[in-house]
Amino acid sequence: MRTVRFDRRDHYRHKVFPSPFHARQQAHNELKVWSRWFDYLSVPAYTCAQMEYFAGRNACGVFDLTPMTKHRVSGPDALPYLNRLLTRDVGKIRPGRVGYSVWCTDEGQVIDDGTVFHLREGEYRICSQEHQIDWFLISALGFDVEVVEETHDVAALALQGPTSCATLKRMGLDGIENLTPFGLAHFDFQGTQLMVSRTGYTGDLGYELWIDPGHAEPLWNRLFEAGRLLGIKPMGSEALDLLRIEAGFILAGVDFMPAQQTVRPTHTRTPFELGLGWLVDFDKPVFNGRRALLAARERGPRYRLVRLDIEGNKPAHHSYVYSTRNKNIGWVTSAMWSPSAKANIALATVAAPHGEPGEEMRIEIYYQRELKWSRMMASARVVEGAFYDPPRRRETPPLDH
Amino acid sequence: MTDHDARIIVIGAGHNGLVCAAYLARAGHEVTVLEAAAEPGGAAVTREFAPGFRVPACAHLLYLLDDGIRKELALDKHGLRMARSGLVSIGLDPDGGHVRIAGASVGGVADADQEAMQAHHRRMRRFAHIIGRxxxxxxxxxxxxxxxxxxxLARLAxxxxxxxxxxxREFLRIAGINIYDVLQERFxxxxxxxxxxxxxxxxxxxGPRSNNSVFCALHRLSGGGDYALPAGGMGAVTAALASAAREAGAEIRTGSPVARILVDHDRVSGVELDDGEWLPAAKVVSSADPRATLHGLLGARHLEAGFAHRVGNIRMRGCAAKVHLALDGMPEFTGLDAAGAGERLLIAPSLEYVERAFNHAKxxxxxxxxxxxxxxPSLHDxxxxxxxQHVLSAVVQWAPRNLKQGWADARAAFLDTVIDTMARYAPGIREQILHAELLTPEDIERQFRITGGHWHHGELSLDQFLMMRPVPGAGQYATPVPGLWLCGAGSHPGGGVMGSAGRNAARAIVGSNRE
Structure with a gap:
């Protein structure tokens, strides 16, 4: 509906849109603070980021996902196109399923990561952090495929947390409890189609809801009505960031530099250097970055992205990472005190060969108390897997928490 | 079977394809050259365009053919002979004040220009020599x-x-700039x-005011600057090359257009012909232009996206047309004797005239x-x-490949314009014309299978030269797809009938077998 037309000379006047949920967000936004997420106004926190975080872990939180960049890929060559574009074997993502992937430059450096929704036979949606339409169109040369950006044409909400499934059941989505993780299903909603996928960015039980923007507000209202007694709360981007760090998920532009925005060649990362080697399928004859990644696998990684369990309770924001022999080996990219894991956690980049699971490291943490800065050296250990990984994330059908 | 024993297919029997095939065959490879046309030759062919009148159909002067290739392949033994070499370039003046340029000496100009020409020529020759090396x-x-x-790199430095x-300092100052400024300074x-x-x-x-035009002039001079007319037209060069390639053991199959290059799990496995025949090969070397090879025959989907994108952005907008006239008698150029008419005649009476001619193309x-x-050429052959009777062969500019109004509607008018232009210098020429042929870049693209109808398979400019030709990632003749090589004018050192790209590619292929 609101696909931006750049041939209109006043397009710049409308660069930042209110989301289709804006009226509802405005009503909930007690702090009256707005941030910008690409083309949209977004809410950092409605009332209090910590409260919203706890809603996401203990009840359910609603996050407006509309600004996330969305693309539609269709046409006879959709599958071969995606297989050349992405590192993983897209043929294994069956209709009605969702897969996580990265995509690389010819040099094998990660451009972005995102989710691929196989909506129906031969029709896909790719969601990404960054705008990707240029690269996606460049990659379309030689394929009979239609690639469009549909960010403005799809309104989306993330509903995350233990009571999310119960909320959707109360909303009348029959059989939603049978949806397995990374599955998607279509429902009728007031005469339009509502797509629900069991996906999210919190590492918890959760869903994402996709609908045409004209039905955005009725969807929000129905959702909050259904979740009223289940602790539903709107959730801002600050709470989401805490949830994703606990889940151990990385964020483009924060935990790694998207290759196409990077000037210095050593500042880009291969999938191996981000711990995402499992997404690279060398059995495919051609994909962007394949040759470079074969060589990179041979050479071994230059860096490793690690999850750190740090002593104490001072979040290690922007900290340097040292080896036990006091050599500076890296830096922290995301950090927090995790209330759910009861641990001081961080994502960090360290120079290889450092970063083996179990390796001990030292973190230089600066913290401030009543304006006074202090510094401490905290020991840390490289851990594997998510910091917080509740079993309900995988349960099908999930219990009514 | 090792790689070395396996068959190598060369696509295209133009001069570079034939040179490459000859060297590969001499190195002991089994080589098959596949040519779409009925005769070998590519864009260096002699063709009858009217009963009894034959012309070089595309390229018409020989000035860059590598001497080493000529000797190593014994082209003279294979019948290559010059009908005339050392052609003088004559800048035509509608009023008869023609300028004769023979290397460093120039006639028909004031003393100051004669002196300036000595210095200019010496410098340009020295600089061109660096490129030639x-x-x-x-x-x-x-x-x-x-x-x-x-x-x-060290040698170049x-x-x-x-x-x-x-x-x-002078070389670095002028190599990237435009010829207009340099000539205004000096003449x-x-x-x-x-x-x-x-x-x-x-x-x-x-145009003369476009940057890179000095570089083009140097490239043109890099073979020594001697213009020659082969006996029998440019087709004689490729005929000799075909003969040398066959003698070395290469097989040349004409009338065999390649439909596509076959790939098996990211490795070239052969080619498929238009008629559906599959020819297996461990290596395929294409003398077709890079875009026709990589986007057309191979298919962009077999390449990684960034590389395929670069190939799509090679600047190769053809804008030179070819005009052939069958003349009933010797045309008379105002103020030029009969001997002069046999030289290389240039219609470019001033810098402004040339720049204005280019403006339209933009x-x-x-x-x-x-x-x-x-x-x-019929004066010498x-x-x-x-x-x-005589034939006149002319390269005419600018005639952009993508003409706004389309060539179908513009052909007659453009040919008329060309003949009118010639008639300003040779007033009686229109009445002498028995037959006229115009090949627009569109015709050249179709007849010679060159994307964009660009003679050089890609603009010759600093940004598309050396390791950047045709694009980074294919600058050493190997493409990213194992087994697929390029050997045409789209690769270093580029266009003009030189053969060097073909020989360099053959050396690289032979070298890759040793590694």
Missing amino acids: LHNRQPPRLGTTDRRDLAS LDIRTLGRTEM ENPVLKGALSLDAVLGTFL YGEHSAAPVAEMTL DSLAPAG
């Missing part, structure tokens, strides 16, 4: 630690350094400047007053026309 080398890659690449401080006579500027823009989408129009490089 690169022709027979594999371009070095940047940012590698490969010993050969580093040595090659040394070549420039040994010019001495003053000349090196007075408008006809002389016009003629010299034409050498910088022939076959390109550049907006998708053909020149209202075109420039031309003309020869009357009576095999080309019946006795007493």
